[in-house]
Amino acid sequence: MTRREALACVLATALTVTSAIAQDFPPLSDQQILIQIERDWDAAFLSSNAAAIEKFLADEFLATYPDGSRGDKAKELSLAAEFNQQIDSSRLDEFTIKIYRDIAVVWFSRHLAGPSQGRRLELTYRYVDVFVFRDGRWQCVASQSTKVTKE
Secondary structure, rough: OOOOHHHHHHHHHHHHHHHHHHOOOOOOOHHHHHHHHHHHHHHHHOOOOOHHHHHHHHEEEEEOOOOEEEEEEEHHHHHHHHOOOOEEEEEEEEEEEEEEOEEEEEEEEEEEEEEEOEEEEEEEEEEEEEEEEOHHHHHHHEEEEOOOOOO
């Protein structure tokens, strides 16, 4: 077998393997991408990784927090960078996602558990986040959270 024939065999094998892998892993839907963004945002917040969160937020981002206060992108990133509470678990679920061309609305619940003043505290929040598809990616322009359990 010549070098050229061997190279052709290697390339044919590589293309076959790549094609098989692509069939096993179809592209993610917009809904799957948005759920992953929410989960990555949650994990980044809990680890005080403001740099990771920055890529999810549009420049005009505005949040309304459970106490009724508002914050822009800078405040959200500052809150993330300064976060230092012990959270034993954070779970996101109950996702409902509606997509309207280049706008998406994501509703979900966030369940937190951890110690507070010597006892275990469990909290549930409901969120609604609004995303726009811009520059080839989803960016959050608005977020509102509501606490649905009492401390």
